[in-house]
Amino acid sequence: MRAPLFLLALAVAAPLTAQTALPPAPYANQQLADPVQERKAHELMLTIRCVTCQSQSIADSDASMAADLRSEIRARIAAGEEPEQIRAWLIERYGAWISYQPTADPITWPLWAAPIALLAGGGALVIGRIRRKRRNA
Known part of the structure; x- marks a missing residue:
């Protein structure tokens, strides 16, 4: 009787200890050195919906997917892309619902x-x- 209960407790507790093996994205929680570029990136992040939680912008979300998108946006802004080009790319990739700005x-x-x-x-x-x-x- 104890063995099935132990296995059940182990099965329930295992997901609680799971962590991602991937390292965090480089710009996920690190701001760009140029304040103008960082402001552009942050303003765009406030208008992009988190794919995981969907009720928060990626600027406010702690989800790993939001961190990846923050990093991607910062990298593209640092490379010289305009926020509207990045928004268009995100809409093409994830659909129009990802943007809080209605079309x-x-x-x-x-x-x-x-x-x-x-x-x-x-x-x-x-x-x-x-x-x-x-x-x-």
């Missing part, structure tokens, strides 16, 4: 137009009611 692609036009249409419809209803009350009064 205005034709597929999303109904999402952008819906609030305007709802406001216009609500305004038309209010004006119609006001006119009816004036006629009936």
Whole structure:
């Protein structure tokens, strides 16, 4: 009876001690020497969603994938790439959801137009009611 319980406890505890064997990315937690480049990189990192946790930007996340993306962004900024080129590369690689900045692609036009249409419809209803009350009064 003790052996199965011991094996079960070992199986449950094993993942808790697991660590990645990979070294951290070079620029994951190290800022660039040039403050202008670091500011560009940080501003971009604030607008990129963490692939692992998805509720944080990669600038705020402690996930290893976020660290890899921070390092990649800093390396590309240091190499002279512009933030929008890097954003385009990330969107191409991971999809549009990785960016917190919404796009205005034709597929999303109904999402952008819906609030305007709802406001216009609500305004038309209010004006119609006001006119009816004036006629009936």
